Amino acid sequence: MPLPLFVGEIVDSDIDAVVDLWRRCGLLRPWNDPHEDIRICRTSGHGVVLVARAAADGPIVGACMSGHDGHRGALYYLAADPERRRQGIGRGLVAAAEAWCRARGVPKLNLLVRKENTAVLAFYEGLGYRDTDSACLWHHLDAETGEREAAMKAAWAKGERR
Ligand SMILES: CC(C)(COP(=O)(O)OP(=O)(O)OC[C@H]1O[C@@H](n2cnc3c(N)ncnc32)[C@H](O)[C@@H]1OP(=O)(O)O)[C@@H](O)C(=O)NCCC(=O)NCCS
Numbered sequence: 001m002p003l004p005l006f007v008g009e010i011v012d013s014d015i016d017a018v019v020d021l022w023r024r025c026g027l028l029r030p031w032n033d034p035h036e037d038i039r040i041c042r043t044s045g046h047g048v049v050l051v052a053r054a055a056a057d058g059p060i061v062g063a064c065m066s067g068h069d070g071h072r073g074a075l076y077y078l079a080a081d082p083e084r085r086r087q088g089i090g091r092g093l094v095a096a097a098e099a100w101c102r103a104r105g106v107p108k109l110n111l112l113v114r115k116e117n118t119a120v121l122a123f124y125e126g127l128g129y130r131d132t133d134s135a136c137l138w139h140h141l142d143a144e145t146g147e148r149e150a151a152m153k154a155a156w157a158k159g160e161r162r
Contacts, residue, residue, distance in 0.1 A: 002088035003054045003061070007096040010038065010049040010063070018051060018063045025079035029156065031149040034077075041065050046104075049077075050096050052089055062089035066097035066109075073101035073109040094127055112136060 010018060019034045028034055041047035047067030051060050064078040075097050080089035101109055110132070113120055140146025155162075 002092075003084065005062075005089065005092040006053045006056050006058075007050055007092060008053075010042070010051050014051050014060060017060045018049065021060060021063055021079050021081065022077055024082055027077055027079055029152075030162070031152045037065065037077075041067060046070075048097075048100055050093055050100070052080075052093055052096075054084070062093050064093045064097055066100055068101055068104060068106040071106075073097070073106040075109055075111040078111075090123060091127065 015035065015038055018038070019028075022028055022034055038049055041049055044067065046069070047065065049065050050063065052062035053059065054061050061081040061084050062079060065076040067074055075094065078090060078093060080087075080093075098109060109129075111124070111129070113124070140149055
């Protein structure tokens, strides 16, 4: 049964609950700082962190981050409470992020799915998302931090969780 869903912008008092949700959903990585990601998104002027509740004043049951770079919209950190999966939270948040982008004249959204998370592809395909047929590359603008992050990613891929 789909939950009634109340989706709105994050406020300061939501931040810890959102980061905890992302942690419980396996979205955090040691090379990313979710508090800093939220801060940058909220102060950028072209990003939003959306939170979903099943009641207007209830606990947070889902969250995501969206934004745009003037060309494409983006979707990050999409999460539905593990106790409330398959009740429309993910779909509702994607729709809210799409509406946020559409309202700003942004016609397309991109998102990244980590290689180890291919199970989620069926969810996105069901919502109309397709493979870009493009490789996705990254580069840290601080070379030293980039080397450190690359080493952390390699260790994580080998199953080292520290
Ligand atoms: C992906 C995620 C947000 C989906 O949230 P959800 O609230 O369970 O999804 P919904 O209930 O809105 O599902 C929407 C549709 O997708 C389908 N669906 C949901 N999860 C699915 C899955 N893992 N595999 C296949 N289909 C799926 C549902 O059946 C539903 O279709 P229907 O209701 O029309 O039958 C949730 O599984 C999650 O938080 N995963 C962990 C974090 C994650 O991997 N995020 C994505 C990072 S790229």
